[in-house]
Amino acid sequence: xxxxxxxxxxxxxxxxxxxxxxxxxxxxxxxxxxxxxxxxxxxxxxxxxxxxxxxxxxxxxxxxxxxxxxxxxxxxxxxxxxxxxxxxxxxxxxxxxxxxxxxxxxxxxxxxxxxxxxxxxxxxxxxxxxxxxxxxxxxxxxxxxxxxxxxxxxxxxxxxxxxxxxxxxxxxxxxxxxxxxxxxxxxxxxxxxxxxxxxxxxxxxxxxxxxxxxxxxxxxxxxxxxxxxxxxxxxxxxxxxxxxxxxxxxxxxxxxxxxxxxxxxxxxxxxxxxxxxxxxxxxxxxxx
Amino acid sequence: xxxxxxxxxxxxxxxxxxxxxxxxxxxxxxxxxxxxxxxxxxxxxxxxxxxxxxxxxxxxxxxxxxxxxxxxxxxxxxxxxxxxxxxxxxxxxxxxxxxxxxxxxxxxxxxxxxxxxxxxxxxxxxxxxxxxxxxxxxxxxxxxxxxxxxxxxxxxxxxxxxxxxxxxxxxxxxxxxxxxxxxxxxxxxxx
Numbered sequence: 001x002x003x004x005x006x007x008x009x010x011x012x013x014x015x016x017x018x019x020x021x022x023x024x025x026x027x028x029x030x031x032x033x034x035x036x037x038x039x040x041x042x043x044x045x046x047x048x049x050x051x052x053x054x055x056x057x058x059x060x061x062x063x064x065x066x067x068x069x070x071x072x073x074x075x076x077x078x079x080x081x082x083x084x085x086x087x088x089x090x091x092x093x094x095x096x097x098x099x100x101x102x103x104x105x106x107x108x109x110x111x112x113x114x115x116x117x118x119x120x121x122x123x124x125x126x127x128x129x130x131x132x133x134x135x136x137x138x139x140x141x142x143x144x145x146x147x148x149x150x151x152x153x154x155x156x157x158x159x160x161x162x163x164x165x166x167x168x169x170x171x172x173x174x175x176x177x178x179x180x181x182x183x184x185x186x187x188x189x190x191x192x193x194x195x196x197x198x199x200x201x202x203x204x205x206x207x208x209x210x211x212x213x214x215x216x217x218x219x220x221x222x223x224x225x226x227x228x229x230x231x232x233x234x235x236x237x238x239x240x241x242x243x244x245x246x247x248x249x250x251x252x253x254x255x256x257x258x259x260x261x262x263x264x265x266x267x268x269x270x271x272x273x274x275x276x277x278x279x280x281x282x283x284x285x286x287x288x
Numbered sequence: 289x290x291x292x293x294x295x296x297x298x299x300x301x302x303x304x305x306x307x308x309x310x311x312x313x314x315x316x317x318x319x320x321x322x323x324x325x326x327x328x329x330x331x332x333x334x335x336x337x338x339x340x341x342x343x344x345x346x347x348x349x350x351x352x353x354x355x356x357x358x359x360x361x362x363x364x365x366x367x368x369x370x371x372x373x374x375x376x377x378x379x380x381x382x383x384x385x386x387x388x389x390x391x392x393x394x395x396x397x398x399x400x401x402x403x404x405x406x407x408x409x410x411x412x413x414x415x416x417x418x419x420x421x422x423x424x425x426x427x428x429x430x431x432x433x434x435x436x437x438x439x440x441x442x443x444x445x446x447x448x449x450x451x452x453x454x455x456x457x458x459x460x461x462x463x464x465x466x467x468x469x470x471x472x473x474x475x476x477x478x479x
Contacts, residue, residue, distance in 0.1 A: 119466060119467050146368055
């Protein structure tokens with residue numbers, strides 16, 4: 001691919017590959033051997049304007065490669081993301097009115113530094129790519145040479161060990177222990193939460209039948225989670241107008257008073273601002 | 289052929305791997321310079337007389353090698369096969385390990401921009417790369433280095449024979465163009 005390709009997406013898959021003599025025989029049929037390979041080739045050899053490249057294509061290509069390969073290197077992929085992000089940021093800054101309303105945010109982002117870092121990575125990569133090509137030349141010249149190959153002398157092939165000799169049965173028994181299934185762990189000490197919202201609602205309503213008011217700490221269970229469920233039930237009753245909640249100051253005792261239900265069914269009615277006897281949701285704090 | 293030369297020839301003949309001149313000096317109970325002279329004489333002798341084998345210095349030692357025009361019968365006899373080609377990805381990974389060794393998997397991945405776990409595994413299977421301890425940094429990552437076989441396969445006497453990495457740097461023009469395309473273009477497009 002030569003020349004500039006303005007306006008259209010530079011398709012990574014169809015760009016001229018960095019072909020070696022044995023392309024068809026390689027197991028990994030990558031067009032590019034990595035994002036740096038891609039960038040350096042696209043920029044230098046194919047002379048494509050970097051700013052015309054669709055970064056989405058680069059990312060899509062990388063995702064395809066990730067899907068194909070079995071291993072996932074978090075660090076390498078993170079590095080790739082950082083550099084692609086730097087590239088995106090450089091491109092996107094040009095879309096914004098630099099010096100305008102976004103100037104403050106952009107001051108922190110130094111596109112020059114990001115560009116320099118990307119450049120340094122690409123340059124370093126290019127060096128090793130060149131070194132690899134040179135190694136390929138050496139391999140072609142030297143890899144086929146034959147040297148003396150000698151098997152291990154017979155007297156070393158069956159050397160006895162110096163350690164104590166154990167009967168095979170003993171070793172087998174020892175290994176056998178490792179192959180046994182471990183006993184299933186005892187989960188009897190783990191129990192479900194004893195208190196449910198529905199049960200608490202019923203319990204609190206029963207309490208309200210007998211007593212006109214009570215305090216939260218008098219009716220709340222000891223366990224924190226159960227206490228939270230009770231409090232939630234109280235809030236639900238409060239929303240329905242069945243109770244009025246009062247707390248003199250944050251973290252003080254909460255007094256629950258029987259109220260007049262505004263609704264039996266349907267969505268709960270929130271207390272209005274002028275109902276100052278009823279504590280607002282903000283002021284309520286669970287004791288303990 | 290003098291006595292020292294004959295003894296050096298005998299030791300190298302029996303060795304399945306390159307023999308260093310120190311080892312030869314110890315085995316032959318001779319001083320280093322005598323051994324070096326003997327090696328030079330031996331190499332010259334084999335070359336001059338047109339033998340089917342030659343003496344070469346490789347992978348940190350000396351070894352006999354089959355002359356290139358005699359490889360075919362040896363391959364038929366020994367069933368030897370030329371080692372499989374290395375893909376560009378493997379060569380790249382190998383280059384990074386060779387120049388930066390001892391190095392970690394993370395460093396290799398950082399240079400290449402892609403995960404190198406598979407490549408390192410493949411290179412280890414081929415005996416070109418080996419594990420060599422762990423780094424002293426948090427996480428104690430495994431360190432990788434090239435093997436003697438790597439030197440043999442690539443015709444290197446030692447790592448010092450690797451071409452200088454600077455030689456492969458992009459030219460000043462290419463670097464400037466790369467930089468310009470990454471940064472200056474942004475300026476040009478400023479509204």
